Every structure is written in C-alpha cells, then in structure tokens.
Amino acid sequence: MDRDMRRDFANRDELVAYLREQFPEAAKRDNNISEIRGGHQVAKKALQKVKPKRYEKTRNFIKGDVTRLSPYLRHGVLSLREARNFVLGKVNSDDDAAKLINEFGWRDYWQRLYFKLGNGIWEDREEYKTGYSVAEYAPELPEEIREGNTELNCIDSFSRQLRETGYLHNHMRMWMAAYIVHWRRIRWQAGAKWFLEHLLDGDPASNNMSWQWVASTFSHKPYFFNRENLERYTEGVYCKECSLKGKCDFEGSYEELEEKLFPKKEFTRKPNSQSWQKGKKKRR
Known part of the structure; x- marks a missing residue:
C-alpha cells in the first residue's frame, strides 16, 4: 500500500x-534541481504573460516570446481548454492567436494518438526516409552526448541546459534530435528516452512523435539544419565561442549537407525548419 x-x-x-x-x-x-516552480498560481502567472502575436513572430528565436506553459500543461496544472480560452480572451481577433492555438491543437492531437497507439509510440510508425535501414542506426546514446563533451559548443550547451534546467527551447530540441539521429546515426528512441529522463515537460506523446518527425519515421522526410540556420535563431551566440567554427559538422548549404548525410537517398525538396511539437506542414 x-x-x-x-x-x-x-x-x-x-x-x-x-x-x-x-x-x-x-x-x-x-x-540537478530545476528553477522552474510548480503550482497553479505560478502557472496562472505564466499564462498571464503570454503574448500571442509576439509568440507567432518570435517563437523560433532562442530569445523569443515563447510561453513556457509546457510543464504546467504536461502535469495537468493547466488544461489546454483553460489556456486556449485565456489566450482567445486576450486578443482582439482570433487570427492574432491562431499560431498558438494551433500548437495547443497539436498537443491535443499527440495525446489522442497516444491513447490510440499506447506503447506503439515507441515503435517506428513508418520506415526511415534517409536511405538507411533501422539496423544502420546505433541503439544507444554515447556518453559524450549525455555529458556534453562532443566539442560542438551548441550541442554541448544544449545537453547541459537539458540536464541542469529540465527545459529546452523547441528549436534546441529539434537541433539536438537532428544531430543525434542524422549526424551520429543513432535511433531516435535513444534520444527520446534521454529527453524524458530530464524534461519537466517531458510528455511521451509530444516527445516521441516529434522525435519520429525529425527522424522521418512519422513524416515524409528527415529534418536537419545547417550552421546558418543555427546562427540566425541564436544570434550566433554558440558559434562565436566554438573552437570548431568554420569546420564543424553543420557547415555548408542544405544541398551539401543532404548529400553528406543521406548519400543513399535522393531528395527533390529542400528541408524546412518546422516545429518540434507540430511535426507536419511547413513551420519555420
């Protein structure tokens, strides 16, 4: 008992x-102990700070106006309905909140999918669209990624922040996942488990299906990025202090990286940056 x-x-x-x-x-x-505080009163204060129009315009930037509501939504401190109604009551037009409401909708969708699939969210929903078979991906996450010792300043910083704060900006999650799956060729399940060990908002549904979207086992193509993309949304803060700048794994155009990462596969469209939680149409 x-x-x-x-x-x-x-x-x-x-x-x-x-x-x-x-x-x-x-x-x-x-x-590590996260500085994120719990409780409904704290959650309500976070909700009151949400700026729907600023969210739409800046959410992809590391210093953008993201909501930070995910831990409270994950643990039921706030409901999606409560968040939705508050946001809609804060704008003059529903269109001003469309992007944020859309994200709430995707969170709801992942939950419904989880209800349907159960532990099936840990299985590849489709085959990889990378030209590689499952057997060609390593099953375990290397310690240098867990400990932040890859020598890539951005990746190591994301790893430390994940472990020390229990939170990562959505774009950081995407970059980290892409690095693990496509540059290191490690199965997405290993990375998904690692995230769930540390994220205070670690929801199996949103987490796993987003990893599958990056990996291409729940999308029509893999998500990857280059240094230009990273620098744009971080104001170059990680690249400025990286000893590998100019010779790191992320240098080059999308076409060049595509050939390097997926030599067995032909693509007809450029990758586009999309949301960690959304996993479908064009987002970034």
Missing part, C-alpha cells in the same frame, strides 16, 4: 532534501 507523501515544507530546500531521500535512485542519476 502506498504511503502518503509530505506536502507541507518550511522552504524549497527542505522539499528538495525530502524528495532526494524518497527517490534516491533518481537523485543518484541526476542531482
């Missing part, structure tokens, strides 16, 4: 100490 957990604590430090004591294996695996 499960015992009741304590709910009253004098301060956050006391809560953290209690949770480490109750879940020693989890604490041993990762001792």
Whole structure:
C-alpha cells in the first residue's frame, strides 16, 4: 500500500532534501534541481504573460516570446481548454492567436494518438526516409552526448541546459534530435528516452512523435539544419565561442549537407525548419 507523501515544507530546500531521500535512485542519476516552480498560481502567472502575436513572430528565436506553459500543461496544472480560452480572451481577433492555438491543437492531437497507439509510440510508425535501414542506426546514446563533451559548443550547451534546467527551447530540441539521429546515426528512441529522463515537460506523446518527425519515421522526410540556420535563431551566440567554427559538422548549404548525410537517398525538396511539437506542414 502506498504511503502518503509530505506536502507541507518550511522552504524549497527542505522539499528538495525530502524528495532526494524518497527517490534516491533518481537523485543518484541526476542531482540537478530545476528553477522552474510548480503550482497553479505560478502557472496562472505564466499564462498571464503570454503574448500571442509576439509568440507567432518570435517563437523560433532562442530569445523569443515563447510561453513556457509546457510543464504546467504536461502535469495537468493547466488544461489546454483553460489556456486556449485565456489566450482567445486576450486578443482582439482570433487570427492574432491562431499560431498558438494551433500548437495547443497539436498537443491535443499527440495525446489522442497516444491513447490510440499506447506503447506503439515507441515503435517506428513508418520506415526511415534517409536511405538507411533501422539496423544502420546505433541503439544507444554515447556518453559524450549525455555529458556534453562532443566539442560542438551548441550541442554541448544544449545537453547541459537539458540536464541542469529540465527545459529546452523547441528549436534546441529539434537541433539536438537532428544531430543525434542524422549526424551520429543513432535511433531516435535513444534520444527520446534521454529527453524524458530530464524534461519537466517531458510528455511521451509530444516527445516521441516529434522525435519520429525529425527522424522521418512519422513524416515524409528527415529534418536537419545547417550552421546558418543555427546562427540566425541564436544570434550566433554558440558559434562565436566554438573552437570548431568554420569546420564543424553543420557547415555548408542544405544541398551539401543532404548529400553528406543521406548519400543513399535522393531528395527533390529542400528541408524546412518546422516545429518540434507540430511535426507536419511547413513551420519555420
């Protein structure tokens, strides 16, 4: 029979100490404590800060006006209906909130798909569209990626942020996933499991199907990027301090990278940047 957990604590430090004591294996695996705060009051404050029109225009930029609602939606602190209604009540025209409402819709879709597929979300829904077979992808995630020791400043920074904060901007998730699956040729399941170990908003449905979209097992082509794309949406912050700038894995045009990454496969269309959560039509 499960015992009741304590709910009253004098301060956050006391809560953290209690949770480490109750879940020693989890604490041993990762001792970082995220600064993201929980609770409905905090969630409501986050919701009140949402700027739908700014979200549409800037969400792809690392410093853009993203909502940061995902942890609260993931754990049911906020409902999609509550978030949707608040956003629609904040704009003069529904069109001003269309992009954000669209993202809520995709989250709902992933949940419905999860309800239908169950553990099937861990299986390739389609074959890879990369020219490679499943057997040609490694099943495990290398330690240098987990620990942030690849020498690629952007990838290593994303890895540290994932572990230390429990959160990554949507674009960072896409870049990291593309690097793992296409540059390192590792099965998407390995990366998806790693994300779920750390993300406070780690929802199996949105997480897994988005990884499958990047991998091309739930889309018509793989998602990948180049340094120009990375620099544009990060203001070059990672490239400026990277010892590999000018000779990193992401240098070159999309056509050049396409030939390098997928030599067995012919493509007729350029890749376009799309949302981690959306996984369908053109997004970035």
